[in-house]
Amino acid sequence: MTTGDDLAAMERLVVRSDQDVVRVRQLVRTLAVSVKLSLVDQTKLVTAASELARNTLVYGGGGTVDAGRVDSGRRSGIRVVFTDQGPGIPDLDLALTDGYTTGGGLGLGLSGARRLVDEFDIDTAVGRGTRISVTKWCR
Amino acid sequence: MERVPVLKIGDILLVSIQIDMEDQVALQLQEDLADRIVQTGCHGVIIDISALDIVDSFVGRTLATIASISRVLDAETVVVGMRPAVAITLVELGLSLPGIRTALNVELGMALLAGWHRDFAFRHDDDDEDDADEAVVTAS
Numbered sequence: 001m002t003t004g005d006d007l008a009a010m011e012r013l014v015v016r017s018d019q020d021v022v023r024v025r026q027l028v029r030t031l032a033v034s035v036k037l038s039l040v041d042q043t044k045l046v047t048a049a050s051e052l053a054r055n056t057l058v059y060g061g062g063g064t065v066d067a068g069r070v071d072s073g074r075r076s077g078i079r080v081v082f083t084d085q086g087p088g089i090p091d092l093d094l095a096l097t098d099g100y101t102t103g104g105g106l107g108l109g110l111s112g113a114r115r116l117v118d119e120f121d122i123d124t125a126v127g128r129g130t131r132i133s134v135t136k137w138c139r
Numbered sequence: 140m141e142r143v144p145v146l147k148i149g150d151i152l153l154v155s156i157q158i159d160m161e162d163q164v165a166l167q168l169q170e171d172l173a174d175r176i177v178q179t180g181c182h183g184v185i186i187d188i189s190a191l192d193i194v195d196s197f198v199g200r201t202l203a204t205i206a207s208i209s210r211v212l213d214a215e216t217v218v219v220g221m222r223p224a225v226a227i228t229l230v231e232l233g234l235s236l237p238g239i240r241t242a243l244n245v246e247l248g249m250a251l252l253a254g255w256h257r258d259f260a261f262r263h264d265d266d267d268e269d270d271a272d273e274a275v276v277t278a279s
Contacts, residue, residue, distance in 0.1 A: 018161035021162070022160075026159065040224045040227055042224075044231065047194075047228050047232060050195040050197075051232075098233055109196055113232075116232060
């Protein structure tokens with residue numbers, strides 16, 4: 001996680017089913033509204049969260065999502081962290097390529113989600129799991 | 140599990156998605172619609188997504204699949220009511236929904252389907268009935 005950011009308490013959701021992905025969308029939407037992200041930015045962040053929460057479920061075999069407000073200087077935003085103890089991503093560059101998929105999807109989840117947020121950090125190790133942190137700042 | 144209702148209005152099946160769909164609900168809708176198209180013989184499907192505040196790649200792919208399945212079953216699909224923020228996000232996500240016809244609202248979607256139906260009917264009409272109807276088309 002980026003240092004120097006003041007992170008408020010994060011809320012944690014467990015992701016084990018389709019229903020949990022819906023809950024993640026709802027939580028991120030509520031948080032995005034609370035820091036007054038613009039409507040387009042809310043939509044982008046919630047969409048990115050939906051893609052990444054589904055990845056946590058489908059590829060990571062389930063995991064957790066932590067979401068909360070983050071402040072840095074005068075800026076505020078929302079940070080969402082997706083963590084799983086799944087198989088990890090062997091070739092990250094390939095996984096971040098548009099259209100690449102191992103799961104039968106469109107291959108837009110990871111690469112598309114990265115385009116929709118301001119900060120995107122990924123930490124993955126084969127056999128240990130994947131942790132992705134995304135942040136959207138108010139403009 | 141919740142289910143998205145499919146309404147029949149004349150020759151059109153109307154689906155208005157009013158809930159934040161779980162993935163399974165979207166897949167169920169795909170099956171329900173295919174069944175209803177075959178049962179009813181409807182030639183048009185309108186999917187109203189004006190209540191959706193996001194469309195992610197899964198829902199986008201489901202819409203594209205529904206449109207393809209409908210076409211194979213002799214029905215055309217129009218997706219209507221997409222919010223501007225959803226359109227912006229979808230394109231940035233990398234999903235431009237190729238092969239899906241869209242209209243701004245249900246009314247325009249119905250007009251689009253009616254237009255298709257009329258064009259289709261013309262191509263297949265016998266010559267002797269055409270003249271009067273063609274005049275109308277030329278005028279419009």
